[in-house]
Amino acid sequence: MHLPLLLAPVLVLPALAAPGASLPQAVVPAAGAASLREKTWNPPSSLRAALDATWAHSMKTYQPQPDPLRFPNYGFHQVFATNGSISFCVRWDGKGVADAKLRSQVNAALKVQSKKWMDILAGFDGWPFAEVKVQVVGWAVRDRALAPGWSKEEGTLYTDRDPGGIPQCAERCGRFFHQDGNYGKCAGGKEGHYDQSLWLTDGMNGGAGGDWGQRLGTEGFLSAMRKGGDIHIFLHEMGHTFGLADFYDWRPPGQTNFIMMAGSAMTITEFDAWMLRDWWRHLKPKILNAKVA
Ligand SMILES: [Zn+2]
Numbered sequence: 393m394h395l396p397l398l399l400a401p402v403l404v405l406p407a408l409a410a411p412g413a414s415l416p417q418a419v420v421p422a423a424g425a426a427s428l429r430e431k432t433w434n435p436p437s438s439l440r441a442a443l444d445a446t447w448a449h450s451m452k453t454y455q456p457q458p459d460p461l462r463f464p465n466y467g468f469h470q471v472f473a474t475n476g477s478i479s480f481c482v483r484w485d486g487k488g489v490a491d492a493k494l495r496s497q498v499n500a501a502l503k504v505q506s507k508k509w510m511d512i513l514a515g516f517d518g519w520p521f522a523e524v525k526v527q528v529v530g531w532a533v534r535d536r537a538l539a540p541g542w543s544k545e546e547g548t549l550y551t552d553r554d555p556g557g558i559p560q561c562a563e564r565c566g567r568f569f570h571q572d573g574n575y576g577k578c579a580g581g582k583e584g585h586y587d588q589s590l591w592l593t594d595g596m597n598g599g600a601g602g603d604w605g606q607r608l609g610t611e612g613f614l615s616a617m618r619k620g621g622d623i624h625i626f627l628h629e630m631g632h633t634f635g636l637a638d639f640y641d642w643r644p645p646g647q648t649n650f651i652m653m654a655g656s657a658m659t660i661t662e663f664d665a666w667m668l669r670d671w672w673r674h675l676k677p678k679i680l681n682a683k684v685a
Pocket residue numbers: 399400401402601628629632637638654
């Protein structure tokens with residue numbers, strides 16, 4: 393059974409992100425936040441009301457009801473199923489050429505960006521992975537000519553399409569399609585499977601994220617990648633992969649600037665980090681007690 397977690401696309405409002413725009417609250421980056429040295433649930437008192445309200449709101453609005461924690465394919469489940477890694481397929485939903493240099497840069501960027509989330513869990517409340525290994529194991533393109541110089545070390549180059557005609561890595565190799573962990577029909581077997589898709593679409597504004605991966609505009613991703621630093625739309629969408637909510641129709645008390653509130657912060661904040669930890673501490677009993685495939 394597939395339970396896609398398709399959350400609302402992000403609309404990043406440039407006005408909110410513009411330099412010099414007045415921000416209602418200082419952004420407190422997760423990187424360097426002293427509270428994140430805590431190894432058990434002990435968020436700063438200033439965040440508690442907002443964390444509790446956010447948790448309650450998610451449990452009220454997520455599927456399946458009455459227990460959204462039964463959803464079986466959050467990023468946490470995926471990392472456990474591989475014993476500490478995330479394999480990406482890049483869906484190249486465009487007409488440009490992705491040469492070997494660009495492909496290598498995307499691979500490197502995914503490692504760096506994913507680590508920003510995963511480091512928040514390292515050592516916290518029984519999370520067993522000091523490091524989560526991240527790699528690209530395949531690309532999907534409209535035409536093999538768009539990925540010149542493909543080498544076997546990069547994994548598999550796919551020309552499969554989804555039902556809408558958009559390139560995607562083979563369903564037989566994808567976690568979203570095989571949540572039982574059976575990749576027997578995947579040419580590369582379990583080793584060659586992918587957990588999430590980074591879906592890059594030419595000309596797309598905003599993005600979307602879920603258990604299947606993250607979707608955003610090619611130009612925005614590549615331009616942020618080349619600048620270095622945070623690829624904030626990717627980070628927001630990956631937050632969804634790990635259960636975090638959107639905040640379009642309500643706001644948690646006292647919190648105005650954090651990456652999951654689209655356009656209000658360009659980096660993962662202390663509040664985002666504690667939201668991620670909240671998900672892990674709640675899912676932990678289910679994941680540790682289940683035999684995750
Ligand atoms: Zn979102």
